[in-house]
């Protein structure tokens with residue numbers, strides 16, 4: 614029992630270090646800088662709430678959770694390519710879900726301990742827009758589930 618606990622602690626520690634390293638690396642990628650007023654004007658209230666205030670749309674309501682055309686899902690804030698339709702799958706969560714990002718540097722991961730939960734927030738590396746969270750319960754080949762708000766995405770064929 615004891616060694617089992619130690620293994621869990623070791624795994625959690627490795628996971629945390631990994632997240633921290635990625636965060637530091639991708640922090641340097643931020644390129645788009647706008648004021649709050651500029652963002653509200655450009656995005657409208659719903660997208661502003663999700664992208665800039667880390668809001669969450671209700672599940673099964675977004676325009677992309679059941680969307681299965683071929684193309685790329687880009688950041689609704691700045692247009693950066695984030696996910697390919699080839700990595701999209703139905704996770705049953707009610708939010709668009711992907712098992713990997715289009716490019717490891719496109720997304721930054723940040724530890725999020727809000728709402729009494731320990732989660733990893735995902736943000737656009739270019740504009741810092743909030744996308745959703747990533748969970749280690751996705752399908753092969755990565756085992757990850759990038760759970761993203763439709764409002765944070767802009768699909769391009």
Ligand SMILES: [Zn+2]
Pocket residue numbers: 688689690691692693737738739740741742
């Ligand atoms: Zn962006």
